[in-house]
Amino acid sequence: MFSLYTDAATQPQTGLSAGGILIIHDHQQTQLKQLLTTTNNHAAEFEIARLGFLKLAALVGPACATTTVLFYTDSQIVNDSLTKHYAKHYQSLVDDLLAAQAPFQLVLTQWVPEKQNQGAHTLANQALHSAEDAK
Template sequence: MIPLYSLYTDAATQPQSGLSAGGILLIHNHQQTQHGVTLTATTNHLAEFEVATIAFTQLAHDLGAACATTTVLFYTDSQIVSQSLDKRYAKHYQAQVDALLAAQRPFQLVLTQWVPEKQNMGAHTLANQALHAREDVK
């Protein structure tokens, strides 16, 4: 049986401060792993690419050689990320698209699905919690 992971990511950015954070929700064998991460991006689009790249990089690190036989169902509520991955191109974000595609390369198969925000609430909540934690520290 091919290992199957469901990966949800979302980013949150505070436009006034330029602070960003991300949420990563990973589901495998009915077990959830949740992470809130600090991002360097200062805009939401950049943050969406960054959190997705971090999520795939971390998963590849955790799985090691098993990536070669792993399928990832990737869910994002970012239309720019979803559309850019489908086209393998983004006019203003090509470096970010290339980095994300490189992070996905170790996996046997990655299927990207755009979902409305209400279907991405786990990652959305994690991103907002991480962003609020950053703002409280500032």
């Protein structure tokens, strides 16, 4: 079983977005930071979640078909959209995220408050600050 935590950070003034991915398996952590292409926080949350599943699939390889993933997000819209398989303004992003989850045997999505998602949150903010410093 793998635990996957994702979070996005967006700076509205600059339009920059970044995300953090935290993968935990057998008490081992994989921490990833990623600059994102989206410029609003909701879209960034979907983008980093999709990227998290793609990174996890690359890490797990063919064993995805027998792997259970506990997915944690502090984004209410991502959580609700995955439950309904629908989001009025973000349907293509929901579809992309569901496709990224498809290789796994089972994905259990859990909304968590931001304070319980500090690992991914910190990684997202670090990536965002690095991108802002580079501008």
